[in-house]
Amino acid sequence: MIYPKKELAQLVIEYCAAYEVVHVVISPGSRNAPLTIGFTNHPQVKTYSIVDERCAAFFALGIAQQTQKPVALVCTSGSALLNYYPAVAEAFYSDIPLIVISADRPKHLIDVGDGQAIRQENVFKNHSVYNANLIEGESYNDENAQQISTAIQEAILKKGPVHINVPFDEPLYETTDELSIENKGLTIDTIKKEQVSNFEEYASLWNNSKKKLVIVGTHYPNRKLQNQLSELVKDESVLVFTETTSNVYHPAFINSIDKLIFPLSDNDFKKLQPDVLLTLGGMIVSKKIKQLLRKHQPKHHWHVDSKNALDTYHSLSHHFKIKDTDFFQKFLKLTTPVKSDYQEYGSILKQQRKEKHSQFLTDIEFSDFKVFDIVLDSLPDNSHLQLGNSSVIRYSQLFDINNSLTVFCNRGTSGIDGSTSTAIGAASIAKNQTIFITGDVSFFYDSNALWNNYIKNNFRIILINNNGGGIFRFIPGPSSTNALEYFETPHGLTAKQLCEMYHFEYCTAKNEGELKEKLITFYKAKNTPKLLEIFTLGTINEETLKRYFNSL
Numbered sequence: 001m002i003y004p005k006k007e008l009a010q011l012v013i014e015y016c017a018a019y020e021v022v023h024v025v026i027s028p029g030s031r032n033a034p035l036t037i038g039f040t041n042h043p044q045v046k047t048y049s050i051v052d053e054r055c056a057a058f059f060a061l062g063i064a065q066q067t068q069k070p071v072a073l074v075c076t077s078g079s080a081l082l083n084y085y086p087a088v089a090e091a092f093y094s095d096i097p098l099i100v101i102s103a104d105r106p107k108h109l110i111d112v113g114d115g116q117a118i119r120q121e122n123v124f125k126n127h128s129v130y131n132a133n134l135i136e137g138e139s140y141n142d143e144n145a146q147q148i149s150t151a152i153q154e155a156i157l158k159k160g161p162v163h164i165n166v167p168f169d170e171p172l173y174e175t176t177d178e179l180s181i182e183n184k185g186l187t188i189d190t191i192k193k194e195q196v197s198n199f200e201e202y203a204s205l206w207n208n209s210k211k212k213l214v215i216v217g218t219h220y221p222n223r224k225l226q227n228q229l230s231e232l233v234k235d236e237s238v239l240v241f242t243e244t245t246s247n248v249y250h251p252a253f254i255n256s257i258d259k260l261i262f263p264l265s266d267n268d269f270k271k272l273q274p275d276v277l278l279t280l281g282g283m284i285v286s287k288k289i290k291q292l293l294r295k296h297q298p299k300h301h302w303h304v305d306s307k308n309a310l311d312t313y314h315s316l317s318h319h320f321k322i323k324d325t326d327f328f329q330k331f332l333k334l335t336t337p338v339k340s341d342y343q344e345y346g347s348i349l350k351q352q353r354k355e356k357h358s359q360f361l362t363d364i365e366f367s368d369f370k371v372f373d374i375v376l377d378s379l380p381d382n383s384h385l386q387l388g389n390s391s392v393i394r395y396s397q398l399f400d401i402n403n404s405l406t407v408f409c410n411r412g413t414s415g416i417d418g419s420t421s422t423a424i425g426a427a428s429i430a431k432n433q434t435i436f437i438t439g440d441v442s443f444f445y446d447s448n449a450l451w452n453n454y455i456k457n458n459f460r461i462i463l464i465n466n467n468g469g470g471i472f473r474f475i476p477g478p479s480s481t482n483a484l485e486y487f488e489t490p491h492g493l494t495a496k497q498l499c500e501m502y503h504f505e506y507c508t509a510k511n512e513g514e515l516k517e518k519l520i521t522f523y524k525a526k527n528t529p530k531l532l533e534i535f536t537l538g539t540i541n542e543e544t545l546k547r548y549f550n551s552l
């Protein structure tokens with residue numbers, strides 16, 4: 001076996017292995033040579049080499065999003081580390097475990113005019129769940145061992161990003177065939193489950209309320225939760241709102257929140273205003289529901305999550321600090337059905353919107369709206385869908401999506417800077433075919449994502465090119481200025497040359513007929529990944545979407 005001679009590198013690597021960190025994404029550099037040598041020679045670890053640190057970090061995030069286990073990142077000193085920041089922030093707000101391991105110069109070489117040296121300690125302080133600043137030294141050090149162990153445990157327990165800064169002095173490339181540190185093999189503490197003592201009190205409130213709204217945010221697919229929510233919705237005083245990224249389905253759930261609530265006046269919404277609002281999962285995409293519930297607050301808002309409780313609706317009254325499935329396991333036993341027309345009101349609205357939606361589609365021009373209707377309908381069963389920000393995720397919320405799909409989007413920070421890299425990372429680990437739908441600005445922004453040796457041949461990108469950030473035509477504001485181009489940023493670019501350069505099969509569609517024809521073979525097996533670029537016009541998109549909402 002080959003090991004780095006530096007004991008500090010051995011320590012970091014052996015702890016990662018002890019905690020079963022399987023995937024390690026490495027970006028090139030010299031200062032991190034001891035870590036690169038060690039990880040690439042470790043039999044338990046699968047290493048990846050990705051040059052651009054921003055892409056590397058989002059790729060790692062995609063793997064961690066799918067495995068729900070921490071993925072490690074390794075980079076050299078200097079600005080390399082700072083390029084991880086967008087993905088670190090996304091991981092922080094999306095509860096995804098990442099272990100950032102940065103090589104550094106020893107303390108006495110910082111701020112003295114040495115090259116590639118910046119202040120690395122605690123750079124992610126505001127968006128991380130732990131920071132370990134290791135101490136440079138030749139031999140085993142208890143404090144370093146404790147710091148590394150705690151950092152990895154925290155990433156797992158708190159489901160978030162941690163940073164381990166590892167200073168190395170030269171020489172950096174020396175190896176040894178014996179592990180000189182003792183692997184302490186610490187075990188992970190089990191999560192201390194909070195004892196929720198007053199379940200009965202909350203159940204009593206629940207059982208005495210006629211209007212109970214459950215909102216599920218971003219959630220990893222979970223059959224148990226799906227069954228529990230299906231049980232809950234048997235009670236006619238319960239309405240369940242879900243989003244495309246909630247990954248739970250039931251005919252009685254309201255899966256297009258915006259479509260349902262958009263046409264409601266403030267007075268109409270009062271009928272939906274809940275007595276009890278129960279929320280679970282991560283971020284909510286629908287802006288409208290946040291606005292309306294902040295204005296018409298529930299009497300009680302309870303959030304269920306083993307980690308966080310965000311006061312999204314400015315009315316949080318209780319945090320059940322427990323896993324949602326554990327919560328429902330206890331809570332369901334205490335609930336009794338209540339006579340109410342609350343759910344029925346929601347169902348009637350849902351049915352009305354469904355009919356208007358179908359009617360609207362019978363006679364519209366080729367536009368982003370039409371593209372979503374055709375593309376979402378074409379997705380193969382059981383495929384894994386990754387969505388870009390921002391109008392892509394918003395359009396997808398207006399349609400019924402095939403229940404067999406799993407759907408993800410970087411909604412932690414809603415950035416456009418790493419969606420492609422995340423999708424490629426997720427695809428590298430997903431069992432089923434991954435399809436990524438993106439807008440053009442996001443796609444060109446993260447085009448270095450394609451500089452990646454791990455892209456599966458069955459990976460598919462659907463690029464909706466409306467020549468700029470279409471979202472800025474819909475939101476109120478940009479069009480009323482004389483600087484729309486600074487928001488929309490039209491560019492006239494296409495993905496053709498990028499596809500040539502990165503060996504993607506490239507095809508295009510400019511109208512409904514072409515799109516339907518291209519989709520017939522698009523998902524079929526091929527010896528390269530494929531990209532379908534669909535061209536639409538911003539002006540028509542804008543007009544169509546406005547007409548849609550007016551038609552509801």
Ligand SMILES: Cc1ncc(C[n+]2csc(CCOP(=O)(O)OP(=O)(O)O)c2C)c(N)n1
Binds near residue numbers: 438466
């Ligand atoms: C890193 C980052 N920079 C800027 C933004 C602001 N922003 C949100 S959406 C968007 C444009 C996205 O355009 P595109 O990818 O073409 O998608 P479309 O809106 O046309 O669907 C921008 C610039 C952001 N979310 N993240």
